[in-house]
Amino acid sequence: MSSSFERYQKRRLISSYFSVVLSVFLVLFLLGLLGLFVINSKKLSDDFKEQIPMSVYFKDQANDSILKAFGEQLQKSAFVKTDTFVSKETAASKHKDIIGEDFMQFLGFNPLQNSYDIHLKADYVEGDSIKKIERKFKENRMISDIVYDKHLVDLVNNNIKKITFYILIITGFLALIAVLLINSSMRLSIYSNRFIIKTMQMVGATKSFIRKPFIMRSIKLGVIGAVLAIVAIIGVLVYIDSQLPNLGVLDDKLMIGSVLLGVLALGVLISWFSTFFATQKFLNLRTDDLY
Structure with a gap:
């Protein structure tokens, strides 16, 4: 028991x-x-933030030395993770692959511009920080436009x-x-x-x-x-x-x-x-x- x-x-x-x-x-x-x-x-x-690209487009008057100097400036910048130079010829080739037609044949010229595709570090992909970077870039008179998805950054x-x-x-x-x-x-x-x-x-x-x-x-x-x-x-x-x-x-x-x-x-x-x-x-x- x-x-x-x-x-x-x-x-x-x-x-x-x-x-x-x-x-x-x-x-x-x-x-x-x-x-x-x-x-x-x-x-x-x-x-994900660092995958959001910022494209900086240059005027046709910007020569190779100006483009090279801008690239060197990017490499020294603390806010840049990666940068890639995209020539107007390379951009045209990419557009041709996407749309399947050579648009320069009927236009007679290449309307695209030389550019840099920039990926910022995550800490700088913020509303105020990215606007400061945009204003700094626009001080360069050879830059014609700066494009990035503002709505996506805020979202x-x-x-x-x-x-x-x-x-x-x-x-x-x-x-x-x-x-x-x-x-x-x-x-x-x-x-x-x-x-x-x-x-x-x-x-x-x-x-x-x-x-x-x-x-x-x-x-x-x-x-x-x-x-x-x-x-x-x-x-x-x-x-x-x-x-x-x-x-x-x-x-x-x-x-x-x-x-x-x-x-x-x-x-x-x-x-x-x-x-x-x-x-x-x-x-x-x-x-x-x-x-």
């Missing part, structure tokens, strides 16, 4: 441990993925701000759920030992002495859950990188390592925090209230 009861208690204890580890794993896995998404969303938004920046705001809200919400879920699992685990806690207290054990084994056990369970979450996150990253190598999700190893280390630290911290207050609650209960 006693052995049957002991087996039941053992199964119950294992089930309690499993629920704690599972709770820690699921919550930290989601938080870790969200943290990595936030990091990579910044990278993706920067890459990208506004949407990035909205997305960042919503991600912060979701992160805070998930963090709250993480604390509540793990705290609930820890409480259930300690609840089954409430009589042992009270018995130890009645024979003179101090609160810190009673709390210590529960906290150490919970930290171990938290570490196990966090390690499982880290392994799962790495697996997801490797899979995404194999399917979408252009995203470069594994490039920033320092940031990824920081997030994974944060997941481990969060697992330990939440486990300690939840167990401390859960045991404190039962330590402060009267014997009658245990039932």
Whole structure:
């Protein structure tokens, strides 16, 4: 009879441990993925910004030395990521490939202009910054026109701000759920030992002495859950990188390592925090209230 009861208690204890580890794993896995998404969303938004071209067109009077001097100026500029010179002949050839006809045959001349296709660094693809760059270029009297998608620049920046705001809200919400879920699992685990806690207290054990084994056990369970979450996150990253190598999700190893280390630290911290207050609650209960 006693052995049957002991087996039941053992199964119950294992089930309690499993629920704690599972709770820690699921919550930290989601938080870790969200943290990595936030990091990579910044990278993706920067890459998208840097794909928006700015075309600077020159007047026909601009000779090779003027065009070369402008190219050298671009290479020295802090706001330029890449620049490409497009001669009027190259532009005509591209138009011919696109429309399928040689428009110069019936026009009799090449109406296109020499130009530079410029891609700015992400930090400068902002409303005010890009306008300052535009005004600076227009100081050159040989420049006839500057073309870029102003509406797209504003749209990208506004949407990035909205997305960042919503991600912060979701992160805070998930963090709250993480604390509540793990705290609930820890409480259930300690609840089954409430009589042992009270018995130890009645024979003179101090609160810190009673709390210590529960906290150490919970930290171990938290570490196990966090390690499982880290392994799962790495697996997801490797899979995404194999399917979408252009995203470069594994490039920033320092940031990824920081997030994974944060997941481990969060697992330990939440486990300690939840167990401390859960045991404190039962330590402060009267014997009658245990039932």
